[in-house]
Amino acid sequence: MELFDFVELKIVDIIDIFLVAFLFYYLYKLVKGTVAINIFIGIVVIYVIYLLTEALNMRILSNIFGKFIGAGFFALLVVFQQEIRKFLLMVGSTNFTSKKGFLKHFNFLKHDGIGIDTNIDAILAACEKMSIIHTGALIVIERNTSLDFVKHTGDTMNIEINQPIIESIFYKNSTLHDGAVIIEGNKIVATRAILPVSNERTIPLRFGLRHRAAIGVTEKTDAVALVVSEENGQISYMKNGEFVLYNELSDLKNMIIKDLS
């Protein structure tokens, strides 16, 4: 009986460690590269100082830090409001049964793009072409978070991705060129979608609404976005509410494959 209890405790411990690691992995993914990482480091530093003052029995200081940490939980909810929202969205929209869901983390076949539904070559070839002729484009690719809330602001479609289709959607005289194209798997599921625009003040002023909308949707969901600038033909890639820099288009392709894997 005792042995059974011991084994049971160990299994629970292992599950506990696994879940904590999982939680920290997602927390890290959320705050990585954002200003939130500095706040996170600040909190850790204050907590370490608090532990030190406790250990050294410095009563007044530990009392002050203790009060600060006591109220800290509510402060965290306010400071990390965006990140918590994104985290809950991510957890809530993880589909344990779909092939795009939780199980994909264990799918080793997805390296090098094998197993990715989305025709990234066609999307990038279209972006390259549009970049040369300065045709503006905004393409959002769904990952785990459902994009239904933006899909329904535009026209619902069900078109298999190919290069000419993407180019003709964004062709300046096309009735569909305005707004964003939403991609799910290998299908264009919406055109003319209106995205939430980011209020982030750190976005340089030279970027207008198209870029802000791409940042906005990737801030609020885990989707990734591609923008072709009408002004200068530049192709930008956005993820987690930020521009992701790359050197060559082949690097961008590899990045997208990795992000969709």
Ligand SMILES: Nc1ncnc2c1ncn2[C@@H]1O[C@H](COP(=O)(O)OP(=O)(O)OP(=O)(O)O)[C@@H](O)[C@H]1O
């Ligand atoms: N909220 C939005 N959701 C989807 N598309 C949007 C949104 N806001 C603007 N757009 C698209 O962006 C186009 C205008 O973009 P604007 O010129 O302001 O962007 P930009 O970031 O400066 O890009 P560019 O470099 O192409 O000019 C609109 O015609 C529209 O198609």
